[in-house]
Amino acid sequence: MLIPTQYQKTTQRPPHTIWTNPIHFITCGFGLGAFPWMPGTIGTLFAVPITIMLSHTPIWFYILACVIMFLIGIYGCGKTNKDFGTSDHPAAVIDEIATFPIVMIGIPLTWYYLLIAFCLFRFFDIVKPWPIRWVDQHMHNGFGVMFDDLLAALISYAVLLTITFFA
Numbered sequence: 001m002l003i004p005t006q007y008q009k010t011t012q013r014p015p016h017t018i019w020t021n022p023i024h025f026i027t028c029g030f031g032l033g034a035f036p037w038m039p040g041t042i043g044t045l046f047a048v049p050i051t052i053m054l055s056h057t058p059i060w061f062y063i064l065a066c067v068i069m070f071l072i073g074i075y076g077c078g079k080t081n082k083d084f085g086t087s088d089h090p091a092a093v094i095d096e097i098a099t100f101p102i103v104m105i106g107i108p109l110t111w112y113y114l115l116i117a118f119c120l121f122r123f124f125d126i127v128k129p130w131p132i133r134w135v136d137q138h139m140h141n142g143f144g145v146m147f148d149d150l151l152a153a154l155i156s157y158a159v160l161l162t163i164t165f166f167a
Contacts, residue, residue, distance in 0.1 A: 013036070013091075014028055018031065018033070026076055027079070027080040027093075028092055028094075029097055032046055033091030039091055040093055040122070040125060040126075043095075044097075044121060045118075047098075050097065051100060051101040051103075054101050054104075055109040062101070063105065066098070066101055069094075070146055072094070073142070074142040074143050077094060077095060077146055078145075079142070087144075087145075088140070088144075088145045092145065095148075098149075099149040099150050099152070100118075100153065103117040104117050116163065120160060121153060124152035124155050125152040128152075129155075132152055132155070135148040
């Protein structure tokens with residue numbers, strides 16, 4: 001079934017520099033942020049194989065990789081959004097890519113926990129309950145863009161950890 005175009009929500013197209021500026025390219029998920037529908041979800045899907053790879057490393061390396069991706073995301077989101085003239089362009093999906101793996105730290109790698117993690121993270125990132133919404137509305141820099149997704153990841157992690165405890 002095709003959805004009529006008046007009901008389809010498309011995202012703001014990124015500037016062409018996504019393909020020519022290496023910082024924009026990385027920040028926009030190596031071009032995945034240019035996807036016209038649900039770029040944040042596409043970015044999170046890209047983070048799934050990264051998460052799977054990280055789960056086969058020592059925990060210290062997993063956490064270090066998450067910290068490094070987060071720091072790269074702060075710089076990348078700050079620079080890219082400034083260049084794009086926005087506070088949080090939908091194409092800049094490194095925030096999803098860098099923070100989704102946090103949801104699976106120390107969680108057994110199974111298809112169902114990965115699916116639950118994905119759904120929880122997307123839910124909290126899209127709905128943005130307090131305090132995520134406050135950060136999203138009041139912190140308009142690279143750190144703010146990354147921090148609201150970090151909060152979504154941490155809340156998702158807490159819920160998933162609770163699920164694994166009672167499973």
